[in-house]
Amino acid sequence: MMIRVLGSAAGGGFPQWNCNCRNCADVRAGKPGFKARTQSSLAVSADGTNWVLLNASPDLRQQINETPQLGSAASGALRNSPIKAAVVTNGDVDHVTGLINLREAQPFSVYGSKRVMDTLAANSIFNVLAGGVVARHDLPMNQPIAIEGPDGPTGITIEAFDVPGKVALYLEDASKGGNFGSKSGDTIGLKVSAPATGKAFFYVPGCAELDPPLRQRLQGAPLVFFDGTLYTDDEMLQQGLMPKTGARMGHISISGPEGSIAAFKDLDVAKKIYVHINNSNPVLNDNSPERKATEQAGWDVGYDGMEVRL
């Protein structure tokens, strides 16, 4: 299985259009130790020819242009794409907007939880993915599904599962109390496997907490891509950027006794990679103490173009 990180940043990307925080100013100035990053997406392939997108970020067109494997093949038909399907893990704009880039009457399949697929259906702009051309599938929870492209199976199987989190920002309903009306399917993780080789990994780009069911699921996994939004729960407040904690946004932090480094400590996961990294996060500075601490704890910090083979 080939896995490519198309975008390793959280919503807004790095740098973020309106952000002059330390990190964004430094990456914009080209300071050493800072890499620009596009928004949250992976691509996975069982055969190196047919690819499945895991999330479709607003930067998808740029990501395709920077990834020769995902471009239309010079040896192929007049209209062709190696992208056979896209699976989305929530309805946030950093994970679904890229679908709009996949207009142009090209057959492929979109998979997401019923909650998210209902949101796409309720937003007419997604009708540029014409019915009869682009197949839409509700992804059931806790059930392995062979992901199908327009020409048949992709060789990738996905099992979706609920993880602690919240509904997309633009759908929050404050009248519904502290969880803003969040329901099952609003934030999911994926177990991605290639049955032909028996290899599998987990992709959990948004997660509020490692509760016991999630811990049990990830135990002993060979590879996990995990939510690296913030290093410290209150870093956006501390930096004066936004009055929201990670907890409020549905994201566990990397550090601290409640953080993901601590939570993964006894899970025996062979390779752990942070993705969905917010521009405020000090791990984006290759030379920061926080970056060193993260790496010393056995984690990689994902970057655009990173490739992993399983």
Next chain:
Amino acid sequence: MMIRVLGSAAGGGFPQWNCNCRNCADVRAGKPGFKARTQSSLAVSADGTNWVLLNASPDLRQQINETPQLGSAASGALRNSPIKAAVVTNGDVDHVTGLINLREAQPFSVYGSKRVMDTLAANSIFNVLAGGVVARHDLPMNQPIAIEGPDGPTGITIEAFDVPGKVALYLEDASKGGNFGSKSGDTIGLKVSAPATGKAFFYVPGCAELDPPLRQRLQGAPLVFFDGTLYTDDEMLQQGLMPKTGARMGHISISGPEGSIAAFKDLDVAKKIYVHINNSNPVLNDNSPERKATEQAGWDVGYDGMEVRL
């Protein structure tokens, strides 16, 4: 007035993700004479500090990153942007999707026809532009409006006017006959002026025909950015790409007796620039006979990063 072409391509961009036509294959292969182009947008400024976007393409994040003037200022507040407003000319995905990139609780203003603003309101994904932070304004037709940013006037005034065209693809209603339910406000042109200097230009990125009112309006203009989608009405059919003519898509062609070169011939427009250029268009090849004919007819072919001062 400073005008910058952020993106000169039509929907899909150049190359287009799933397209292996001659032009797309050549630009992807890096062949001399071919420049990659992002999707349709201009930026305009009366003072070089405050900028107004004319359309917001799906490539907007990349366009901002490639345009230092549009980045968050290193000398500014923690969160700041020179982008004070965005004006959209229709509801097509290549012109409105970029608004979703302007999330992040940054105040600015969006202007569009009531038809288009109603479409944005009906699509909940645009609620990432939070009410109370991002101001939305219906743009009346045939009336000069001073474009306001969050801190006051931008120095740019815009007069919108209907041009022949059609409703956005994803809103087409075949039951409504040949115009697919198109109404006033579905496709507009803009007269963009800087009252401080008295300078003005026209921006008409989508247009089906130069009817007499439009001819009258453009007569004698110092500068027009105009719909350069196709060179020949049936070029997408001829190339085997798609069974739609330019006329069906609401776009006048460049060439031919009914084309825009012929239609502009007696209009005495000082500078004429094609934008919104489809990947099938032979003018994208710097060395094509069609490119030469276009330039010999007094037209420039727009490119990303092109700057014009008035």
